[in-house]
Amino acid sequence: MHRFYTALLILCCLFMQAAFAQTSNGTIKGRVKTSDGKPAAYVSVGITHSGKGTTTDEDGNFLLTDIKPGSYTLKVSFVGLQTQEQQVNVSARERIQQDFTLTESSSQLNEVIITGGASSNKPVSLGKADIRPLDLPQSVGVIQSRVIADQQAVRLGDVVKNVSGVSLTQSRGGVAETFSARGYSIGIAGSGGSIFKNGVISNTQGFPDASTLESIEVLKGSSALLYGNVSGGVIINMVTKKPVFDWGGQVSMLFGSYGQYKPTVDVYGPISKKLAFRMIGTHEDAKSYRDVVNTNRTYINPSLLYKISDKTDVLVQVDYLKSNLVPDAGVGIPNNRITVTEVPDAPRNRFIYPAWAFNNTNQKSAFVTINHRFNDSWKLTAIGSAQHTRVNGFGVGVPTTIAANGDWNRNLSAVRSGEKDYTGQINLNGNFKTAGIQHQLLFGSDFTRIVSENNSFRYTSANGVVGTAYDKINIYEPASYYLRTDIPAVADTARTTTPQNRLGIYVQDLISVTSKFKVLAGVRWSHQKAIQTTIFNQEKQQERRGTAPDKSDHAFSPKVALIYQPVQTSSIYASYTNNFTINSGTDIYGDNLKPSIINQYELGMKNEFLNGRVTANVSVYRIQNSNFAQMALVDQNGNPNTNSNIKELNGETTSDGFEVDFNGTLSRNFYFLAGYGYNYMRYTNTTGIVGSQVEGERLINNPAHTANGSLFYTFDKGSIKGLKLGASAFYTGKRMGGNNNVVGLEGGLNNTTPNLTSYNAQFPLTGFSTVDLSAGYSLRGVSLLVKVSNIFNTMNYIVHDRYSINPIPPRMIAATVSYRF
Structure with a gap:
């Protein structure tokens, strides 16, 4: 164990050293606001025809790193919004500030964000690595709060049935639920280790209240690389x-x-x-x-x-x-x-x-x-x-x-x-x-x-x-x-x-x-x-x-x-x-x-x-x-x-x-x-x-x-x-x-x-x-x-x-x- 841990630490340090040594490229940062001056969260920001992209955080900030010197088109978009574009010129070792203001108000944007919860291709906090959905080689389902509210879901089982291949297979005494996916079941107890809350093991005895959640993330197949002894069929994260x-x-x-x-x-x-x-x-x-x-x-x-x-x-x-x-x-x-x-x-x-x-x-x-x-x-x-x-x-x-x-x-x-x-x-x-x-x-x-x-x-x-x-x-x-x-x-x-x-x-x-x-x-x-x-x-x-x-x-x-x-x-x-x-x-x-x-x-x-x-x-x-x-x-x-x-x-x-x-x-x-x-x-x-x-x-x-x-x-x-x-x-x-x-x-x-x-x-x-x-x-x-x-x-x-x-x-x-x- 000691040798393995030491080897990983050395490997990580070498990666960091290589990363800090690389300073020749530029950076684009900025903030996206709504028409009434509020931060625009979870809006997509990307460079056209490059594959580089990110989303704004809860304060509307975004950051794009390691950009080669040159002229680029920066695009801001979200489902249901009008796309905005700006030309930016990036120089070596330079940090460019580029802000955007959306035509929508904060209330309009909030309506669009929660309505946009139908897509399966959403980033998942359960993935730990902020990997872009199309880069993640795993089947994922994300059910946002808008879907939970529209379906008037109350229990976890009311929600996860919106994800393909996942089913409620057992209801234990009206006290807890068991789910199945890909032939494997997950139960109620923390010792089962396959139901999480905010990324950590959770005991779901007594039913979690799904109606109060921001989202429910479902990762299908094996997630042992990140979480160890979990179900081979599915893990569920309540956010x-x-x-x-x-x-x-x-x-x-x-x-x-x-x-x-x-x-x-x-x-x-x-x-x-x-x-x-x-x-x-x-x-x-x-x-x-x-x-x-x-x-x-x-x-x-x-x-x-x-x-x-x-x-x-x-x-x-x-x-x-x-x-x-x-x-x-x-x-x-x-x-x-x-x-x-x-x-x-x-x-x-x-x-x-x-x-x-x-x-x-x-x-x-x-x-x-x-x-x-x-x-x-x-x-x-x-x-x-x-x-x-x-x-x-x-x-x-x-x-x-x-x-x-x-x-x-x-x-x-x-x-x-x-x-x-x-x-x-x-x-x-x-x-x-x-x-x-x-x-x-x-x-x-x-x-x-x-x-x-x-x-x-x-x-x-x-x-x-x-x-x-x-x-x-x-x-x-x-x-x-x-x-x-x-x-x-x-x-x-x-x-x-x-x-x-x-x-x-x-x-x-x-x-x-x-x-x-x-x-x-x-x-x-x-x-x-x-x-x-x-x-x-x-x-x-x-x-x-x-x-x-x-x-x-x-x-x-x-x-x-x-x-x-x-x-x-x-x-x-x-x-x-x-x-x-x-x-x-x-x-x-x-x-x-x-x-x-x-x-x-x-x-x-x-x-x-x-x-x-x-x-x-x-x-x-x-x-x-x-x-x-x-x-x-x-x-x-x-x-x-x-x-x-x-x-x-x-x-x-x-x-x-x-x-x-x-x-x-x-x-x-x-x-x-x-x-x-x-x-x-x-x-x-x-x-x-x-x-x-x-x-x-x-x-x-x-x-x-x-x-x-x-x-x-x-x-x-x-x-x-x-x-x-x-x-x-x-x-x-x-x-x-x-x-x-x-x-x-x-x-x-x-x-x-x-x-x-x-x-x-x-x-x-x-x-x-x-x-x-x-x-x-x-x-x-x-x-x-x-x-x-x-x-x-x-x-x-x-x-x-x-x-x-x-x-x-x-x-x-x-x-x-x-x-x-």
Whole structure:
């Protein structure tokens, strides 16, 4: 580790030395303002016919470096704006100042910016390196706040379905969501490490409030080079809104079906010339289409931005979430065999859990981001964060076993858990030339510590009976059995604390061999340590160590991509990268399993048309895990293995697919999003008695087909000026729930005639489509937007967990009244 770290530091210093030595070229800097003197943020500035370009920052400033002496045309543009051009003459070692004033006011520009959120080709902060979208050899989706507001999205799952190939595959008890892309799933906990907030690991227990976000960034495929042990299919970053040095804000009230109401306040502005603030707060109270279920949530997100100097700024963001709800684990799966289309007499609203059940989540997060620009070519970013999540809940467990006639023995289940996430990362970005070749270098390191706590319990009924058994019900005929309504006593018996540490060091370079041919190459070294658990006995007030010792894993994650850009508005790339997963259990000799290395190959093409107003992207991929961990069929003596903790790395999974995105903003009044994804994720090379999985079987919770489409148009002329119309449609294809089938071996290798048996544990789910229609009207800052979701009242299910399914929401209505100032 020490030698590797030292080598990277020396390499970085050599690059910096070469960069600082290069001073013969010139620089263009300037500021773009609106007609009323306000800074114009996120406006494109570029040199025509050169491929050089950038965007203005939040203060309207831009900087173009390493420009050869000569005469150039400087162009300022944004979707929906009139393009402006200026001639500039650049001399060696000279810094040219060139400012622009747009014809639009700040309010008009803000409207254009948020409406322009339909394009997939947006820079992503999750990329760490400020790489231009057409230079990034990876499939990306960015959903801006305008789309979130127009669709009146509330949860994260409402938003990510706008990205091709990404689907909501599990809704866990109405408490959290699980997403799938390219055959791989990402869950709720920070330990899963694939859902981020402001670029750092986030626990999403209790649902993040998507309606308050600036944007949601989605990177598909492997991102292990930058983030280590993350999903091989997708990572999601939630970007919170930031302070602005201009007074403004918005207040709104959402009313919805089943008694939903949700007021939101967003206020921002300058405190001084160098200090700005933003305060966002919202509260939600709602019942549900599911009997008994209700939600009560409060979310607060204050932030401060301090500009220490022209080169350095500090951003501090804090948020607090309090979520109290009735958990809902769905309708069960009778006999764990039948298809959902055969479920008899199971109305969408039927709730089969105690009315007294509860789940309360409290979460506090803090983020500090420091940006420092050394000069025109080098920038340093440091991020620190802390998050604390507490969950307290009590009810009955997921219905793992329901008889074919609907009888279910309900057992008590409680949760009292906590998770503390601490993250620090530092990134150095540099732009320079060596031997006439342009480099865009990223060098960085990150560290994450996650400490999880979980409790075990003892349950006691009012008459003194100790145990988990509660009662028996019939999910089809609830009145056929006596339903208990009393709340048993629950007492903590033990608390298990599980710490883990993650460390990563990475370097990445985007090399422009020519203006048309580029290479991106990089590598990461990751070290992950699971520290021995501690178990505190609450009754005896004693602490002991867990049985499993510390476990350390490490892996290298390389990435290389070739990028060809025949014209400035088109990019073709081919890439190889990998990621890794940490495996639990041991091999047949009792040794810890090594991480599984998962290889990904991707071909893609990104295109921009009509001056960036329309984007059309396509990608094709293969993701292969050739050392998939599966249950060993036999032990070291050749006898049948019945211990699921004893595994071997001889399985294989293969995920093939492609994705298409076609998005655009044809004017400030009209934008659309459209996408389609296909995935074939299955077990491969598992025939015979090599492993315990079934050859060719699709993995559960992975729809083969997904599709999305949305369009919104606002009239700006005539008697209907201010009228907005919109429509959205989403499709989730058929998939399998439950557990993947397992092949068992009877007789063992020493038996001359071993028998292979398959244990069926799956149930099929049909595909479904939902359609939403929206209409609204705006006048002088006041707006009303009404949406009817699932207008055709489609009935289908989302998997809750392996043993239950949740019906999707029926036709519902939501209306939002807002005032922008």
